[in-house]
Amino acid sequence: MDKLLIEGGRRLAGKVYISGAKNAALGILPAAILADEGICEIDNLPEIEDIRCYESILTSLGAKISKDRKGHIKIDPSGVKSHIAGSEEVRKMRASYYLLGALLAKFGKAEVVFPGGCHIGVRPIDQHIKGFEAMGAKVTIEHGIIKVYTENGLKGANIYLDVVSVGATINIMLAATKADGVTIIENAAKEPHVVDVANFLNSMGANIKGTGTDVIKITGVKHLKGCSYSVIPDQIEAGTYMIAAAATGGDVTVCNVIPKHLESITAKLIEMGVNVEEGEDSVRVICTERPRGVNVKTLPYPGFPTDLQQPMTTLLSISKGRSIMNESIYEARYKHVDELKRMGANIKVEGRIAVIEGIEKLSGAEVMATDLRAGAAMVIAGLVADGYTTVTNISHIDRGYEKIEEKLRSLGANIKRI
Ligand SMILES: CC(=O)N[C@H]1[C@@H](OP(=O)(O)OP(=O)(O)OC[C@H]2O[C@@H](n3ccc(=O)[nH]c3=O)[C@H](O)[C@@H]2O)O[C@H](CO)[C@@H](O)[C@@H]1O
Ligand SMILES: C=C(OP(=O)(O)O)C(=O)O
Numbered sequence: 078m079d080k081l082l083i084e085g086g087r088r089l090a091g092k093v094y095i096s097g098a099k100n101a102a103l104g105i106l107p108a109a110i111l112a113d114e115g116i117c118e119i120d121n122l123p124e125i126e127d128i129r130c131y132e133s134i135l136t137s138l139g140a141k142i143s144k145d146r147k148g149h150i151k152i153d154p155s156g157v158k159s160h161i162a163g164s165e166e167v168r169k170m171r172a173s174y175y176l177l178g179a180l181l182a183k184f185g186k187a188e189v190v191f192p193g194g195c196h197i198g199v200r201p202i203d204q205h206i207k208g209f210e211a212m213g214a215k216v217t218i219e220h221g222i223i224k225v226y227t228e229n230g231l232k233g234a235n236i237y238l239d240v241v242s243v244g245a246t247i248n249i250m251l252a253a254t255k256a257d258g259v260t261i262i263e264n265a266a267k268e269p270h271v272v273d274v275a276n277f278l279n280s281m282g283a284n285i286k287g288t289g290t291d292v293i294k295i296t297g298v299k300h301l302k303g304c305s306y307s308v309i310p311d312q313i314e315a316g317t318y319m320i321a322a323a324a325t326g327g328d329v330t331v332c333n334v335i336p337k338h339l340e341s342i343t344a345k346l347i348e349m350g351v352n353v354e355e356g357e358d359s360v361r362v363i364c365t366e367r368p369r370g371v372n373v374k375t376l377p378y379p380g381f382p383t384d385l386q387q388p389m390t391t392l393l394s395i396s397k398g399r400s401i402m403n404e405s406i407y408e409a410r411y412k413h414v415d416e417l418k419r420m421g422a423n424i425k426v427e428g429r430i431a432v433i434e435g436i437e438k439l440s441g442a443e444v445m446a447t448d449l450r451a452g453a454a455m456v457i458a459g460l461v462a463d464g465y466t467t468v469t470n471i472s473h474i475d476r477g478y479e480k481i482e483e484k485l486r487s488l489g490a491n492i493k494r495i
Contacts, residue, residue: 115303
């Protein structure tokens with residue numbers, strides 16, 4: 078299995094270009110099967126394992142997918158005839174739960190194997206199910222398969238989410254696009270990728286209003302068509318490079334981003350004494366002295382994203398003084414801490430709280446990517462550590478970061494895949 082070998086101690090400098098957003102693309106791909114006519118052309122797709130996996134799921138459902146250039150695909154869903162998704166790929170990934178909403182909207186029924194994804198907590202899907210049931214579907218779980226059936230299609234409904242959930246918001250939105258009547262989602266997630274999936278569906282002819290606020294109104298339509306669409310830049314990939322720049326005392330311009338989506342990260346870095354300059358579609362991170370420790374609490378958007386908690390923990394582990402991290406979204410997203418400790422970090426975890434006493438330097442070691450963002454955290458740790466760090470289990474990293482070692486090398490890092 079591949080590993081990343083990193084020689085630490087090099088300051089990152091230059092420009093890095095951010096790919097399309099994983100979590101937006103993973104909602105857009107299943108949405109494309111809803112076209113009753115025409116094809117969907119999707120641009121700025123990130124070249125990552127999760128996208129390859131989703132393309133293969135759609136192909137196995139009968140969609141025709143063609144590619145003519147990097148990050149651009151055409152999906153012809155006219156061959157999708159089955160409401161059953163049960164392949165190994167479905168089981169592997171989290172976002173396969175969107176097949177429930179998409180197949181339900183298309184056929185009035187869906188059978189999908191339970192989703193996988195990063196092991197960072199229990200990750201229930203009760204709010205997705207509650208939404209489908211409110212729209213009149215009957216949901217059962219048999220032998221690891223979620224079965225959702227309707228008698229006469231879905232009916233619009235008022236749905237109040239008990240927790241702010243990206244997945245439930247997008248899934249209910251997908252299901253409701255062709256439902257009979259109006260669906261209102263209250264306490265909806267406001268993440269940029271929720272807005273992006275809705276914009277894509279609206280380009281296909283859906284009628285979705287209010288995304289980006291906590292009340293979304295979906296008026297069901299009868300017919301959807303193909304469209305051309307470009308995925309937004311990845312907020313989390315951008316944040317990862319911003320944090321890596323700060324950790325290495327670097328000067329990095331993170332290009333092809335929407336700076337508004339990065340505000341919570343920008344604000345934290347500024348609080349730590351790092352200089353961040355916002356451009357129109359870029360942010361420049363300049364770090365000239367060791368950052369100060371700060372307190373961080375992960376929250377739904379526009380709060381600090383849980384997906385950057387792990388890279389941020391690495392930065393805090395080498396910042397001045399004590400920091401407190403409060404992971405309010407997932408109860409088990411601290412597996413990277415044990416790996417950071419192998420590199421000398423001084424971190425105590427109790428429940429959702431990590432108390433981090435910043436040390437001057439980490440020291441290189443063999444560490445494991447226990448999940449996707451833990452992997453990013455270990456790569457940043459390797460970049461700043463004394464000597465060599467080997468990161469194993471990097472298939473997790475490949476799920477969500479396009480060509481991470483090439484992008485880092487272009488910024489001056491000494492990193493290679495072995
Ligand atoms: C493919 C994708 O887009 N993944 C993202 C998505 O995951 P995902 O959609 O799985 O995350 P959610 O936003 O749904 O989860 C947020 C919180 O709600 C809880 N919950 C969720 C659904 C539910 O039915 N019941 C329930 O209790 C979860 O356990 C978690 O504590 O949003 C997360 C939160 O920003 C990110 O970390 C993931 O990168
Ligand atoms: C948790 C993540 O992904 P997934 O939901 O696909 O497991 C992530 O992108 O950080």
